[in-house]
Amino acid sequence: MKAYVDKETCIGCALCPTISPDIFSMEDDGKAVAIDDQIPEDVVADAQDAEEQCPVAAITVD
Template identity: 55%
Template structure:
Protein backbone atom coordinates (compact mmCIF):
# COMPACT_ATOMS: atom_id res chain seq x y z
CA UNK A 1 0.00 0.00 0.00
CA UNK A 2 1.33 3.43 -1.01
CA UNK A 3 0.40 6.88 0.30
CA UNK A 4 0.72 10.13 -1.64
CA UNK A 5 -0.02 13.71 -0.53
CA UNK A 6 -0.76 16.28 -3.21
CA UNK A 7 1.09 19.27 -1.76
CA UNK A 8 -0.67 21.68 -4.11
CA UNK A 9 -4.00 20.64 -2.61
CA UNK A 10 -3.05 20.16 1.07
CA UNK A 11 -4.12 23.12 3.22
CA UNK A 12 -2.05 21.97 6.20
CA UNK A 13 -4.98 21.15 8.43
CA UNK A 14 -2.84 18.67 10.38
CA UNK A 15 -5.43 15.92 10.53
CA UNK A 16 -3.51 13.18 8.73
CA UNK A 17 -0.45 13.12 11.03
CA UNK A 18 -2.75 13.02 14.02
CA UNK A 19 -4.63 10.02 12.59
CA UNK A 20 -1.64 8.18 11.10
CA UNK A 21 1.59 9.50 12.69
CA UNK A 22 3.61 6.60 11.26
CA UNK A 23 2.64 7.56 7.72
CA UNK A 24 2.34 11.38 7.62
CA UNK A 25 4.21 14.28 9.17
CA UNK A 26 3.96 18.05 8.80
CA UNK A 27 6.84 19.59 6.87
CA UNK A 28 8.53 22.95 7.37
CA UNK A 29 6.39 24.22 4.50
CA UNK A 30 3.25 23.65 6.59
CA UNK A 31 2.09 20.81 4.35
CA UNK A 32 1.80 17.12 5.07
CA UNK A 33 4.49 14.77 3.78
CA UNK A 34 4.57 11.01 3.68
CA UNK A 35 7.26 9.59 5.97
CA UNK A 36 7.66 6.42 3.90
CA UNK A 37 5.88 5.99 0.58
CA UNK A 38 5.11 2.37 1.48
CA UNK A 39 2.59 2.35 4.31
CA UNK A 40 3.76 0.21 7.27
CA UNK A 41 1.64 -2.93 7.70
CA UNK A 42 0.13 -1.85 11.02
CA UNK A 43 -0.85 1.60 9.73
CA UNK A 44 -2.95 0.69 6.70
CA UNK A 45 -6.31 1.32 8.37
CA UNK A 46 -5.08 4.66 9.74
CA UNK A 47 -3.78 5.64 6.30
CA UNK A 48 -7.16 4.83 4.76
CA UNK A 49 -8.92 6.80 7.47
CA UNK A 50 -6.67 9.78 6.75
CA UNK A 51 -7.51 9.57 3.05
CA UNK A 52 -11.22 9.59 3.88
CA UNK A 53 -10.88 12.38 6.47
CA UNK A 54 -8.76 14.92 4.60
CA UNK A 55 -11.05 17.93 4.06
CA UNK A 56 -9.60 18.70 0.62
CA UNK A 57 -9.01 15.11 -0.59
CA UNK A 58 -5.27 15.68 -0.92
CA UNK A 59 -4.38 12.10 0.09
CA UNK A 60 -4.35 9.05 -2.13
CA UNK A 61 -3.79 5.64 -0.58
CA UNK A 62 -3.69 2.63 -2.87
Protein backbone atom coordinates in the same frame (compact mmCIF):
# COMPACT_ATOMS: atom_id res chain seq x y z
CA MET B 1 0.60 0.20 -0.32
CA LYS B 2 1.94 3.72 -0.46
CA ALA B 3 0.58 7.11 0.57
CA TYR B 4 0.91 10.39 -1.28
CA VAL B 5 0.01 13.97 -0.37
CA ASP B 6 -0.83 16.47 -3.10
CA LYS B 7 0.90 19.54 -1.73
CA GLU B 8 -0.96 21.83 -4.12
CA THR B 9 -4.22 20.71 -2.53
CA CYS B 10 -3.17 20.31 1.13
CA ILE B 11 -4.29 23.25 3.27
CA GLY B 12 -2.12 22.25 6.22
CA CYS B 13 -4.94 21.33 8.57
CA ALA B 14 -2.60 18.78 10.25
CA LEU B 15 -5.32 16.17 10.63
CA CYS B 16 -3.41 13.41 8.85
CA PRO B 17 -0.41 13.29 11.20
CA THR B 18 -2.86 13.27 14.10
CA ILE B 19 -4.72 10.27 12.67
CA SER B 20 -1.74 8.46 11.21
CA PRO B 21 1.52 9.74 12.76
CA ASP B 22 3.57 6.81 11.44
CA ILE B 23 2.84 7.78 7.85
CA PHE B 24 2.25 11.54 7.73
CA SER B 25 4.14 14.50 9.13
CA MET B 26 4.07 18.25 8.66
CA GLU B 27 6.91 19.98 6.86
CA ASP B 28 8.34 23.45 7.38
CA ASP B 29 6.20 24.75 4.52
CA GLY B 30 3.09 23.91 6.56
CA LYS B 31 2.05 21.09 4.25
CA ALA B 32 1.88 17.39 5.00
CA VAL B 33 4.17 14.75 3.56
CA ALA B 34 3.90 10.96 3.56
CA ILE B 35 6.77 8.56 4.18
CA ASP B 36 8.47 7.30 1.05
CA ASP B 37 8.35 3.64 2.00
CA GLN B 38 5.64 1.05 1.75
CA ILE B 39 3.03 1.48 4.48
CA PRO B 40 3.48 -1.15 7.21
CA GLU B 41 0.53 -3.54 7.26
CA ASP B 42 -0.50 -2.63 10.81
CA VAL B 43 -1.02 1.06 10.03
CA VAL B 44 -2.68 0.80 6.62
CA ALA B 45 -6.11 1.32 8.20
CA ASP B 46 -4.93 4.54 9.88
CA ALA B 47 -3.52 5.84 6.61
CA GLN B 48 -6.80 5.06 4.86
CA ASP B 49 -8.68 6.86 7.65
CA ALA B 50 -6.55 9.93 7.04
CA GLU B 51 -7.24 9.66 3.31
CA GLU B 52 -10.99 9.59 3.98
CA GLN B 53 -10.97 12.39 6.51
CA CYS B 54 -8.69 14.91 4.82
CA PRO B 55 -11.04 17.88 4.27
CA VAL B 56 -9.66 18.64 0.82
CA ALA B 57 -8.99 15.08 -0.37
CA ALA B 58 -5.27 15.73 -0.78
CA ILE B 59 -4.28 12.20 0.23
CA THR B 60 -4.09 9.12 -1.95
CA VAL B 61 -3.44 5.68 -0.48
CA ASP B 62 -3.08 2.87 -2.99
